[in-house]
Amino acid sequence: MVKFSEEAKSLHASDIREILKVTENPEIISFAGGLPAPELFPIDEMMKVDVEILKKEGRQAVQYSTTEGYVPLRKQIAKRMKTSFHTDCTYEDIIITAGSQQGLSLLGQLFLNEGDIVLVESPTYMGATTAFAVNFPQFVEVETDDKGMVPEALEAAIEKYGDRVRLMYVIPEFQNPTGITWPLERRQAIMDIMNKHDIPIIEDDPYGELRYEGETMPTLKSLDTQGNVIFLGSFSKIFMPGLRIGWMVAAHDILEKAVMLKQTVDLQTSSFAQRQASYYIDMYDLDAHVKQIRDLYGKRRTLMYDSMKKYFPEGVSFTYPEGGLFTWVTLPEGLDAKAMMPEVIEKKVAYVPGGAFYPNGGNANHFRLNYSNMPEDRIVEGIKRLAEVLKEKIGK
Amino acid sequence: MVKFSEEAKSLHASDIREILKVTENPEIISFAGGLPAPELFPIDEMMKVDVEILKKEGRQAVQYSTTEGYVPLRKQIAKRMKTSFHTDCTYEDIIITAGSQQGLSLLGQLFLNEGDIVLVESPTYMGATTAFAVNFPQFVEVETDDKGMVPEALEAAIEKYGDRVRLMYVIPEFQNPTGITWPLERRQAIMDIMNKHDIPIIEDDPYGELRYEGETMPTLKSLDTQGNVIFLGSFSKIFMPGLRIGWMVAAHDILEKAVMLKQTVDLQTSSFAQRQASYYIDMYDLDAHVKQIRDLYGKRRTLMYDSMKKYFPEGVSFTYPEGGLFTWVTLPEGLDAKAMMPEVIEKKVAYVPGGAFYPNGGNANHFRLNYSNMPEDRIVEGIKRLAEVLKEKIGK
Ligand SMILES: Cc1ncc(COP(=O)(O)O)c(C=O)c1O
Ligand SMILES: Cc1ncc(COP(=O)(O)O)c(C=O)c1O
Numbered sequence: 001m002v003k004f005s006e007e008a009k010s011l012h013a014s015d016i017r018e019i020l021k022v023t024e025n026p027e028i029i030s031f032a033g034g035l036p037a038p039e040l041f042p043i044d045e046m047m048k049v050d051v052e053i054l055k056k057e058g059r060q061a062v063q064y065s066t067t068e069g070y071v072p073l074r075k076q077i078a079k080r081m082k083t084s085f086h087t088d089c090t091y092e093d094i095i096i097t098a099g100s101q102q103g104l105s106l107l108g109q110l111f112l113n114e115g116d117i118v119l120v121e122s123p124t125y126m127g128a129t130t131a132f133a134v135n136f137p138q139f140v141e142v143e144t145d146d147k148g149m150v151p152e153a154l155e156a157a158i159e160k161y162g163d164r165v166r167l168m169y170v171i172p173e174f175q176n177p178t179g180i181t182w183p184l185e186r187r188q189a190i191m192d193i194m195n196k197h198d199i200p201i202i203e204d205d206p207y208g209e210l211r212y213e214g215e216t217m218p219t220l221k222s223l224d225t226q227g228n229v230i231f232l233g234s235f236s237k238i239f240m241p242g243l244r245i246g247w248m249v250a251a252h253d254i255l256e257k258a259v260m261l262k263q264t265v266d267l268q269t270s271s272f273a274q275r276q277a278s279y280y281i282d283m284y285d286l287d288a289h290v291k292q293i294r295d296l297y298g299k300r301r302t303l304m305y306d307s308m309k310k311y312f313p314e315g316v317s318f319t320y321p322e323g324g325l326f327t328w329v330t331l332p333e334g335l336d337a338k339a340m341m342p343e344v345i346e347k348k349v350a351y352v353p354g355g356a357f358y359p360n361g362g363n364a365n366h367f368r369l370n371y372s373n374m375p376e377d378r379i380v381e382g383i384k385r386l387a388e389v390l391k392e393k394i395g396k
Numbered sequence: 397m398v399k400f401s402e403e404a405k406s407l408h409a410s411d412i413r414e415i416l417k418v419t420e421n422p423e424i425i426s427f428a429g430g431l432p433a434p435e436l437f438p439i440d441e442m443m444k445v446d447v448e449i450l451k452k453e454g455r456q457a458v459q460y461s462t463t464e465g466y467v468p469l470r471k472q473i474a475k476r477m478k479t480s481f482h483t484d485c486t487y488e489d490i491i492i493t494a495g496s497q498q499g500l501s502l503l504g505q506l507f508l509n510e511g512d513i514v515l516v517e518s519p520t521y522m523g524a525t526t527a528f529a530v531n532f533p534q535f536v537e538v539e540t541d542d543k544g545m546v547p548e549a550l551e552a553a554i555e556k557y558g559d560r561v562r563l564m565y566v567i568p569e570f571q572n573p574t575g576i577t578w579p580l581e582r583r584q585a586i587m588d589i590m591n592k593h594d595i596p597i598i599e600d601d602p603y604g605e606l607r608y609e610g611e612t613m614p615t616l617k618s619l620d621t622q623g624n625v626i627f628l629g630s631f632s633k634i635f636m637p638g639l640r641i642g643w644m645v646a647a648h649d650i651l652e653k654a655v656m657l658k659q660t661v662d663l664q665t666s667s668f669a670q671r672q673a674s675y676y677i678d679m680y681d682l683d684a685h686v687k688q689i690r691d692l693y694g695k696r697r698t699l700m701y702d703s704m705k706k707y708f709p710e711g712v713s714f715t716y717p718e719g720g721l722f723t724w725v726t727l728p729e730g731l732d733a734k735a736m737m738p739e740v741i742e743k744k745v746a747y748v749p750g751g752a753f754y755p756n757g758g759n760a761n762h763f764r765l766n767y768s769n770m771p772e773d774r775i776v777e778g779i780k781r782l783a784e785v786l787k788e789k790i791g792k
Contacts, residue, residue, distance in 0.1 A: 002596045002624060003562060004653060005531070008506040011656040035460055043454035050446035058439035062636035064431055098494060098662040105661045109530065110404040131660040134505065135401070166399060200398045228398060240458035242667030257400060260407040264527040265501045265661070266494040271638030273666050 007134045014130065015338065016352055023350045029382035031369040032350040034176065034325055036237055038373075040293055045284050046276065052283065053275045065271045067263045068255075069096025069247075073278035077233065077247050080286075084209050087222045087231065089249050095259060098269045100206050100234040100246035101127060106258050106265070107167070107230060107248075108132035111200055116166040119157055119199075121149050123328075123357035123366070125176045128169055128204065139359035140165075146319070148172060148182030151189040158197060167200055172220060174207040174324025177357045177368040181322050184217055191223040199228060200254070206234040206246075207324035209290050212298030214322045227251040235277050237325065238290050243273040297325065297372050300379055304371040307380050311387035313394045318369075325372045328354070330365060335393055337367040343392075347385040403530045410526065411734065412748055419746045425778035427765040428746040430572065430721055432633055434769075436689055438680065445675045449668065461667045463659045464651075465492025465643075469674035473629065473643050476682075480605050483618045483627065485645050491655060494665045496602050496630040496642035497523060502654050502661070503563070503626060503644075504528040507596055512562040515553055515595075517545050519724075519753035519762070521572045524565050524600065533562075535755035542715070544568060544578035547585040554593060563596055568616060570603040570720025573753045573764040577718050580613055587619040595624060596650070602630040602642075603720035605686050608694030610718045623647040631673050633721065634686050639669040693721065693768050696775055700767040703776050707783035709790050714765075721768045724750070726761060731789055733763040739788075743781040 016032075023030035053061050068074070074091035081087045081094075097103045104127065112118060112135035120129065122141030129139060140161065143153035149170060158165055170190075172182040182190070194201055203220040221231040234246040248258060262268070280286065301321060308318050308329070318329045329351075331337060338353035354366025371379060412428070419426035449457050464470070470487035477483045477490075493499045500523065508514060508531035516525065518537030525535060536557060539549035545566060554561055566586075568578040578586070590597055599616045617627040630642040644654060658664070676682065697717060704714050704725070714725045725747075727733060734749035750762025767775060 002507070002594055002650070005505065005507055005509045005512075005562075007509075008653045008657070011653055011660075013652075013656065014659075017659075033460070038455035038459055041455055041458050043450050043458075046454070046458070047447050047450050050450070051443050054439050054443050054446070058442070059434035059437055060638075062437050062439075062442070062638040063434055064429070064632075064637045098666075101660075102662045109401065111398070111401055113401050113403075116401075127660070127663075134657070134660060166401075198398055236460075240668075241460045242456075242458040244662060244664070244666045254398070256409075257404045257407055260409065261404070261530070263410075263413075264407075264497075264523070264530060266498045266640060267523075268640070270494075270640045270666050270669050272636075272672070273669060276668070 010133060010136070014356065016126070016356055019341070019350060019352060022345055027348050028345070029349045029374060029378045029385070031371070031374065031382060032352050033373060034370055035373040036241060037296060040296060041240055042280070042284065042289060045280065049276055049279045049283060053272065053279050061272050061275050063271060065268055067259050067268045069269060070271065070274040070278060073274050076278060076281050081249060085205070085219050086216065087219050087249070093249050093255070095248050095255055096269045096274055097246045097248055097262070098244045098266065099236060099241070100204060100232040101131065103232040103246055103248045104128045104131040104202070104204065106261050107202055108135050109261060110254070110257050111167045112137045117161050117164045119154065119165060119168040120359065121170055121175065123177055123354060123363065124169065124359070125171060125204065126356045129359040132169070141358060141360055144180070146180060147186045148175070148180055149186070149190055151186070151193060154190060155193055158193070165199055167202065168194065169202045169204065170220070171204045173205050173217070174210065174321055176324070177326055177352070177354065178328040179319045179321025179324055179326045181217065187217060187220060187223060191220055194228065195225045198226070201229045202232060203229050204232045206237050209238050210294055210297060210325070211323035212294055212301055221249060230254060238293065239277060239280065239286070243276055245269065245273055245277050300371040300376065301327070303376055304369065304379050304383060307383035311384050313387065313391045315394055316390055325370050327369050327371065329367050329369060331390070332394060333365055336364040338364060340389060340393065343389050344386065347389060349382045349385045351386070406529060406532070410752065412522070412752055415737070415746060415748060418741055423744050424741070425745045425770060425774045425781070427767070427770065427778060428748050429769060430766055431769040432637060433692060436692060437636055438676070438685060441676065441680050442672065445672055445679060448679065449671045449675050457668050457671050459667060461664055463655050463664045465665060466667065466670040466674060469670050472674060472677050477645060481601070481615050482612065483615050483645070489645050489651070491644050491651055492665050492670055493642045493644055493658070494640045494662060495632055495637070496600060496628040497527065499628040499642055499644045500524045500527040500598070500600065502657050503598055504531050505657060506650070506653050507563045508533045513557050513560045515550065515561060515564040516755065517566055517571065519573055519750060519759065520565065520755070521567060521600065522752045525755040528565070537754060537756060540576070542576060543582045544571070544576055545582070545586055547582070547589060550586060551589055554589070561595055563598065564590065565598045565600065566616070567600045569601050569613070570606065570717055572720070573722055573748070573750065574724040575715045575717025575720055575722045577613065583613060583616060583619060587616055590624065591621045594622070597625045598628060599625050600628045602633050605634050606690055606693060606721070607719035608690055608697055617645060626650060634689065635673060635676065635682070639672055641665065641669055641673050696767040696770070696772065697723070699772055700765065700775050700779060703779035707780050709783065709787045711790055712786055721766050723765050723767065725763050725765060727786070728790060729761055732760040734760060736785060736789065739785050740782065743785060745778045745781045747782070
């Protein structure tokens with residue numbers, strides 16, 4: 001038996017992977033994953049895009065290239081950072097990553113030594129905490145309410161742990177898993193605290209452009225006076241996740257380290273995939289495409305919310321997300337969403353139990369629902385089936 | 397100033413990155429990089445491939461998918477492992493990586509704790525040692541001769557360091573940087589030693605199919621009786637590096653860890669890029685394409701070798717590679733190939749100084765030359781220019 005590293009020993013198959021395997025069965029109405037609606041992918045347009053790339057710069061499009069990424073795409077992103085995210089930057093403030101997941105992985109390695117503290121929302125995206133976990137940090141979960149991270153709780157955590165706090169990770173827009181968005185005053189309050197400390201802040205924002213109602217908010221990055229906010233963006237939810245294209249906006253000293261690390265990790269992100277995003281933006285109207293996505297997901301969000309209101313028993317609460325892909329369901333204390341999975345799967349429906357989103361465990365009485373990936377009739381049917389299980393559990 | 401991790405502090409801009417930046421100037425005859433010849437990329441075929449992918453399975457081709465990789469591609473690779481590498485395996489023994497570079501990065505994390513020893517050929521591929529270095533191992537360079545790693549030296553190293561040896565990394569075919577290939581007896585002798593120990597062995601083989609003369613050798617993987625060899629393959633040199641597609645063949649317990657780690661690192665390799673390789677293999681003749689590459693590079697190899705014989709002064713020696721992309725030049729002791737770079741660049745030619753390929757430093761009297769990326773006339777001209785610098789240095 002070969003001997004693995006401590007890091008390897010810390011890796012365990014996640015419950016979610018197991019659940020997602022079950023949901024590959026097309027009979028199952030799955031609210032478990034976080035997949036975009038495939039029917040909106042601009043497939044016909046991509047045929048033209050790909051041919052154009054190969055005609056115009058075929059050889060460079062498949063050759064090795066720089067680790068930082070394709071300059072025209074970085075310039076297009078800089079422009080979108082202004083128009084979609086109200087954040088000023090130039091292409092030199094941006095590097096391309098293999099999805100925002102790679103950004104999370106690189107940043108965990110760049111900032112965390114064993115035992116260092118990373119502050120996260122409670123709950124938070126479990127893909128981030130598993131990416132950070134290979135560095136053996138301590139996760140300190142900061143209390144959240146229906147407006148996001150609670151400033152007093154953040155202040156108390158920084159006070160308590162002092163210099164051991166080496167990173168903060170947050171998703172202020174349409175959070176995964178809760179769907180909650182931080183209002184402006186909350187963002188300002190959090191940044192007022194953070195601007196007094198030299199703690200890097202990862203602002204993970206893959207859903208920012210998918211707002212179905214209400215006003216666009218300034219990013220933390222745009223409220224950052226110290227150059228400590230690292231913004232992660234992604235084409236996964238506004239274009240195509242399978243291409244694996246994301247980006248990182250950060251101060252130059254951080255980008256420089258990220259580039260050196262990325263070079264050891266995969267040399268570069270696919271030259272061709274970067275051009276697929278870039279040429280699509282040039283040849284078509286990404287904003288119009290995003291509007292289509294917003295229209296469809298907004299409708300599904302409303303339908304899921306209304307169905308839960310109609311069918312879920314009393315005692316079960318859920319969020320009303322203004323955007324993004326997820327809503328978050330809270331069961332009466334004592335119920336265990338993971339333990340309920342066999343019954344739920346029996347009814348051919350699936351969610352992700354909420355416990356996985358708390359890096360320090362507990363909180364079994366939640367689950368996450370995705371509404372982007374199922375057609376309308378299945379959303380209603382799936383919620384009805386879930387309601388049946390919940391009614392049995394709650395006993396009415 | 398934000399505080400970086402120890403790992404981040406250990407990252408430094410490499411000399412080679414700086415050299416490669418200089419060589420972006422098209423006036424420079426660059427033997428520095430390791431780029432495939434762009435004129436052989438099957439660009440027209442790729443237009444048909446891309447359209448076919450989008451027609452046949454457009455939505456899945458751009459959607460999130462499994463971390464392990466696209467099953468049809470893994471099956472095609474299993475077949476090529478048999479036909480091109482004489483190695484038996486099934487698709488379940490294979491996962492897809494973002495180039496073999498990602499394989500190196502994942503494996504370093506899976507096997508190396510701080511202070512652990514990794515055995516490498518002296519010299520070795522510097523992209524591997526920088527990927528491993530983030531785990532703070534100790535590199536023990538094992539002596540090589542013109543037949544690769546010296547078995548007695550390997551045995552002595554294992555004897556000396558015992559249990560601290562946690563990984564061996566080798567490139568038995570057309571090594572980067574030396575171009576040297578281990579003959580059969582050498583492979584057998586090394587595997588006889590290794591089969592007695594439970595040490596994972598990375599067999600990095602991106603050049604195995606690019607043999608210009610002589611007989612195909614069995615891989616270490618095929619001589620492995622313990623399941624300890626991890627074979628890394630790549631489409632970078634036989635197809636297109638910019639797509640970032642490689643593969644790992646290993647025992648299931650190792651693959652399982654690699655998949656869990658890869659999921660935290662980038663979720664998966666591009667769904668579309670994997671299909672680009674797979675559909676190309678289905679629709680065209682990859683073996684015929686590889687033969688074209690072999691023919692061209694073989695010619696360039698011979699031309700570079702003959703030019704060095706003709707123009708380089710006495711006292712300078714160089715390898716005669718039977719395949720791959722590189723030849724390795726050794727200068728008289730006391731000469732410093734890195735210190736010579738300004739004069740070399742002045743003559744508008746470039747190489748990679750050899751020191752970078754020795755993780756523990758020293759050995760300044762070598763440089764690496766690439767012959768795949770320059771047309772014939774520039775190869776001859778570049779060698780002439782190098783010869784001028786060398787003659788000045790050696791003083792005749
Ligand atoms: C909050 C958050 N961050 C990052 C990611 C990773 O996405 P990608 O790597 O596809 O950009 C996801 C994916 O669901 C996510 O929800
Ligand atoms: C020996 C060796 N291994 C691995 C790599 C990485 O190649 P890729 O990630 O493109 O497969 C290279 C690239 O030059 C190499 O020479």
